[in-house]
Amino acid sequence: MGFYVVLTKLNSDGVRAIHANPDLVSAVAADIQAMDGKVLEQWAVLGKYDFCALVEAPNDAAIHRMAVEQESRGRARFTVLPAMDMALYVRLMGQSTETTGPHPWQIRWPVQIARRALRNYWIDQHVRAACQPLTVLGRENLDGLARPAIFIANHSSHLDSLVLHSVLPAAHRRFLTFGSAADRFYIKGRKGMTKQGWWNSLAMATFPIRRGAGRATLAHAEWLIDKRWNVAIFPEGTRSTTGKMSTFKAGVAILALAKGVPVVPVFLEGLREIRPKGTRDVAPGPVTALIGAPIRFAPATSVSDATYAMYQAMEALRLRLRAQRRPDGPEEAT
Amino acid sequence: MATYLLLSTLTDEGRKTLKARPERLQEVNKEIEAMGGRVVSQYAVLGLYDFVNVVEAPSNEVIARISVELGSRGTVQITTLPAMSVETFVNAIKGGR
Numbered sequence: 001m002g003f004y005v006v007l008t009k010l011n012s013d014g015v016r017a018i019h020a021n022p023d024l025v026s027a028v029a030a031d032i033q034a035m036d037g038k039v040l041e042q043w044a045v046l047g048k049y050d051f052c053a054l055v056e057a058p059n060d061a062a063i064h065r066m067a068v069e070q071e072s073r074g075r076a077r078f079t080v081l082p083a084m085d086m087a088l089y090v091r092l093m094g095q096s097t098e099t100t101g102p103h104p105w106q107i108r109w110p111v112q113i114a115r116r117a118l119r120n121y122w123i124d125q126h127v128r129a130a131c132q133p134l135t136v137l138g139r140e141n142l143d144g145l146a147r148p149a150i151f152i153a154n155h156s157s158h159l160d161s162l163v164l165h166s167v168l169p170a171a172h173r174r175f176l177t178f179g180s181a182a183d184r185f186y187i188k189g190r191k192g193m194t195k196q197g198w199w200n201s202l203a204m205a206t207f208p209i210r211r212g213a214g215r216a217t218l219a220h221a222e223w224l225i226d227k228r229w230n231v232a233i234f235p236e237g238t239r240s241t242t243g244k245m246s247t248f249k250a251g252v253a254i255l256a257l258a259k260g261v262p263v264v265p266v267f268l269e270g271l272r273e274i275r276p277k278g279t280r281d282v283a284p285g286p287v288t289a290l291i292g293a294p295i296r297f298a299p300a301t302s303v304s305d306a307t308y309a310m311y312q313a314m315e316a317l318r319l320r321l322r323a324q325r326r327p328d329g330p331e332e333a334t
Numbered sequence: 335m336a337t338y339l340l341l342s343t344l345t346d347e348g349r350k351t352l353k354a355r356p357e358r359l360q361e362v363n364k365e366i367e368a369m370g371g372r373v374v375s376q377y378a379v380l381g382l383y384d385f386v387n388v389v390e391a392p393s394n395e396v397i398a399r400i401s402v403e404l405g406s407r408g409t410v411q412i413t414t415l416p417a418m419s420v421e422t423f424v425n426a427i428k429g430g431r
Contacts, residue, residue: 005379005386007341022427025420041375043388044423045339047415052339052386054375081379081386086360089378094356 001056001246003040004063007079008051014075025051028070035066050076054083058247098188101208102220103201106177107229111202116174122203127166130159130274131287136167137321138291142264145294147175148225150256150263152310154245154318155234156272159282161204163268164232167289177224179233179251182208182217209251211237218255225259235310239277245314253297253306262294263310267317290317337374338397339415340387348409362404369403370396385410388417 010018018024029039037057045052057063060082067078105111127134149172153164161178168176180186186197186208193199200206207224210217221231233255235248256263270287292313297306344352351358363373371391379386391397394416401414418426 003377005377019427022424025424041388042420043337043339043417044420045415045417048341048413049415051420052415052417054377079382081381081383083377083379083386086376086378090356090359093352 001240001244002059002063003083003085004055004057005081005083006051006053006055006063006067007049007081008053008076009048009079010050010076011074014050017075029053031070032066035069036062037066049079092183095183095187096189099182099186099208099210100188100197101182101186101201103198103207104220104223106201106205106207107224107227112174115202115205118203123162123165126159126282127162130282130284131163131270132284133286134163134166135286135288136291137288138293139167139169141291141293142169142172145172145262145264147172147228148230148259148261149294150225150252150261151176151230151232151266152235152252152263152314153232153266153268154314155236155239156241156243156268156277157239157275159271159275160234160239160268161206161232163271163287163289164266165204167266167291172230175229176205177221177229177231178204178206179209179221179231180204180206181238182210209233215254218251221255222259225255225261231255235307240272241277243272245311245318248307248311250303250307252310253303257297257299257301257303257306260297260299262296264294265292265310265313265317266290267292267314267321269318269321288321290321292317335372335390335392336394336397337417337419338389338391339417340385340389340401341383341413341415342385342387342404342410343382344384344410345408351409365403366400369400371400383413 029042032039032055037055040054040056042051042053044050055063057066063080067080070076071078151164153160165173165176180200185200185206190196197208207220224231233252235252236246237249240246252263267290268287270285273283274285274287275282295309295313366373366389371389374388374390376385376387378384389397389400391400397414401412404410405412
């Protein structure tokens with residue numbers, strides 16, 4: 001999901017049309033909604049432009065399509081500015097663009113022992129404090145599942161990886177690695193031991209994924225799978241702020257097809273309410289993890305078909321959890 | 335309170351400051367508040383402008399002062415557009431007939 005600031009300038013046809021039927025202004029919002037977008041805020045302005053809207057759309061292509069569709073009516077010109085959350089912008093501008101890792105030493109046995117020793121401090125205590133209670137469903141789906149496998153989950157909170165780690169059986173958890181954003185967890189030159197890339201490689205067994213770097217960024221994941229280590233990836237690519245699952249990136253499918261390994265979908269529910277994106281405070285609450293059946297792809301499956309199948313599997317888990325929820329449970333966040 | 339849209343572009347000087355002290359950007363919000371305005375929403379954008387801010391201020395005079403004050407540092411160039419909610423706009427057109 002992306003945010004866009006859309007500045008509109010009406011031409012004389014547009015001014016005439018709105019003068020004749022002022023409700024046209026609100027009709028545009030409905031049109032955009034019909035094309036998978038959402039007008040979050042909208043103002044009429046004086047000066048250089050006539051309107052300014054903040055629009056949420058699945059991606060650049062979608063907003064492009066909306067703009068062309070609207071402009072084709074010949075009433076207005078649009079200036080579309082891709083927008084970024086201010087806090088993220090400030091963070092990105094201030095930090096180095098150089099990243100570190102991956103760290104192949106992370107799978108050596110002395111490091112495994114150190115990770116086990118750190119587990120309560122770095123993972124378990126936070127999961128215990130935040131998830132009250134933590135319910136795990138579908139563990140039987142992992143019976144007989146051999147390593148290596150790829151685990152995928154929906155992503156709405158920094159706690160997701162800790163919870164995913166906690167809900168897997170020990171045999172899979174011990175060999176579990178996480179793909180994590182290089183531009184967040186592997187930045188060079190940050191202060192503090194636990195902010196270092198090597199710390200994450202050690203304590204959480206993460207490895208860096210560089211956004212938009214294509215196949216090359218998966219090399220370490222392929223190596224881990226060759227070494228029979230599990231890989232967990234959040235296929236949405238970033239934490240969702242809307243409560244809705246975003247479209248999946250292609251990386252997981254590329255990896256699963258190249259290595260012929262099964263993909264296990266895990267749906268996590270309740271974490272967005274506990275620690276949403278952009279907050280540091282944790283408000284404890286109930287969390288449910290539903291582990292789905294492993295998905296095995298036929299060798300000739302295309303990347304887009306595999307990605308679609310994974311999305312459908314995650315969506316099915318989400319609906320199953322919703323159906324199970326008691327009527328007095330929290331409202332669906334879609 | 336009236337609403338204003340502030341479209342701002344960084345100057346060369348502003349880009350240097352941003353790189354050296356990015357957190358300076360968020361301090362600006364406090365200064366706007368000290369001058370009687372309130373930042374409603376704020377985005378960094380790609381394209382014609384660098385930032386889009388929606389600011390509430392009691393009057394054109396106050397927003398003009400904010401605009402000049404921020405611009406006087408030579409780090410940003412600001413285009414200020416008075417804004418109103420779309421409902422108000424639609425009602426205004428309907429009411430005008």
